[in-house]
Amino acid sequence: MDAAELRGLWRQLKGVHPPKTFTARLMRVALAWEVQVKRSGGESTRARRGWLRVISNRIKRSGESRVGITFVSDTVDGTRILKKWGGATHEVFITGQGVMWNGQGYSSLSAVARAMTGTNRNGPKFFGLREGGQS
Numbered sequence: 001m002d003a004a005e006l007r008g009l010w011r012q013l014k015g016v017h018p019p020k021t022f023t024a025r026l027m028r029v030a031l032a033w034e035v036q037v038k039r040s041g042g043e044s045t046r047a048r049r050g051w052l053r054v055i056s057n058r059i060k061r062s063g064e065s066r067v068g069i070t071f072v073s074d075t076v077d078g079t080r081i082l083k084k085w086g087g088a089t090h091e092v093f094i095t096g097q098g099v100m101w102n103g104q105g106y107s108s109l110s111a112v113a114r115a116m117t118g119t120n121r122n123g124p125k126f127f128g129l130r131e132g133g134q135s
Helices: 003-014 024-040 045-062 109-117
Strands: 080-085 088-095 098-101 104-106
Touching (some): 024 098, 080 109
Antiparallel strands (some): 088 098
């Protein structure tokens, strides 16, 4: 599908226009991911427990007390980051074209942090990818 067809499919499936910053490639990735989640019923209990084990082990090893924990320290295409903020756990995905959060595309982690908190923040630091990350 070309970009125009993907935008139409996005509107059909989600009921809203895709973000203006989304390229055709990023729309394909985002739509494919959603289809896979819907078909598979979401993340398996086994996978969820595995992620929780990773978080628990990291907290025990590092003695961290902050709530923002990342699953991996290298932000490559496909990286998944979880961040507790405002009483909710937020899931952020790094793609080859940018960052996805709440079905929206952003150009950087800092843009996501700004959208999430309403204030300007250093994204990598906010998400715990740099020393001194904030909760």
